[in-house]
Amino acid sequence: xxxxxxxxxxxxxxxxxxxxLSDDNVDxxxxxVKKITNSIVSDYFKGTKNTKINSALxxxxxxFSGRGNAWARVDIDTDCKAWSLIDCKLAxxxxxxxxxxxxxxxxDTFHSAGFCWMRFGGTSNRGVLFHLRHKGSxxxxxxxxxxxxxxxxxxxxxxxxxxxxxxxxxxxxxxQDKKEVEHVPVDKEELQDLGIFSLEDMLGEEDVSEVLx
Numbered sequence: 116x117x118x119x120x121x122x123x124x125x126x127x128x129x130x131x132x133x134x135x136l137s138d139d140n141v142d143x144x145x146x147x148v149k150k151i152t153n154s155i156v157s158d159y160f161k162g163t164k165n166t167k168i169n170s171a172l173x174x175x176x177x178x179f180s181g182r183g184n185a186w187a188r189v190d191i192d193t194d195c196k197a198w199s200l201i202d203c204k205l206a207x208x209x210x211x212x213x214x215x216x217x218x219x220x221x222x223d224t225f226h227s228a229g230f231c232w233m234r235f236g237g238t239s240n241r242g243v244l245f246h247l248r249h250k251g252s253x254x255x256x257x258x259x260x261x262x263x264x265x266x267x268x269x270x271x272x273x274x275x276x277x278x279x280x281x282x283x284x285x286x287x288x289x290x291q292d293k294k295e296v297e298h299v300p301v302d303k304e305e306l307q308d309l310g311i312f313s314l315e316d317m318l319g320e321e322d323v324s325e326v327l328x
Contacts, residue, residue, distance in 0.1 A: 135182075138181070139179075139181070139185040141235075141236070186276065187271050188274040189201060189231050189271055190229070191231065200260065201233075205221060206222065232274050232278050238264070242263050243261065244259060244261055
């Protein structure tokens with residue numbers, strides 16, 4: 116069997132997808148990529164139903180691929196199931212070990228904006244993974260939530276930017292203040308008045324030269 120046509124068709128597509136994932140700092144390794152790729156290929160050859168599922172996965176991955184497209188948006192609406200799940204997740208996040216103050220603060224931030232934002236994490240058998248977080252979006256451990264493919268396609272939009280650049284959050288980053296050491300010259304006689312003598316004073320310059328040689 117001649118594999119050249121398959122390689123020529125798939126190689127640029129797969130390479131481009133991996134480059135986009137890398138640019139968006141999506142966590143991945145060769146094992147997970149092979150597993151997902153094999154699953155997509157296997158599902159494709161199993162029938163029409165799985166082809167539709169793959170089409171949804173491709174649409175979702177395409178929505179959040181590319182630099183600056185990794186962030187999603189869900190409008191706050193009591194009739195929106197996706198938002199209801201997010202709301203419930205944040206309200207009860209402390210039961211899973213997350214800091215209650217952080218999750219409540221995140222929930223209040225979303226309510227103030229009128230919508231929530233979250234970072235796309237990938238697709239799997241559990242659904243579509245998103246990371247709920249703020250404060251620069253990198254400092255805190257994210258609160259993970261899985262949404263179904265149907266919900267994502269129906270209720271989730273692309274944020275079209277990064278939260279900090281869109282002024283949705285202050286972007287608090289850890290900073291280490293560097294204190295400059297001020298070198299103040301000290302008079303030799305003042306040191307001697309305090310009983311502090313240099314090696315030259317005690318041994319003499321010639322003796323010091325011998326010790327150091």
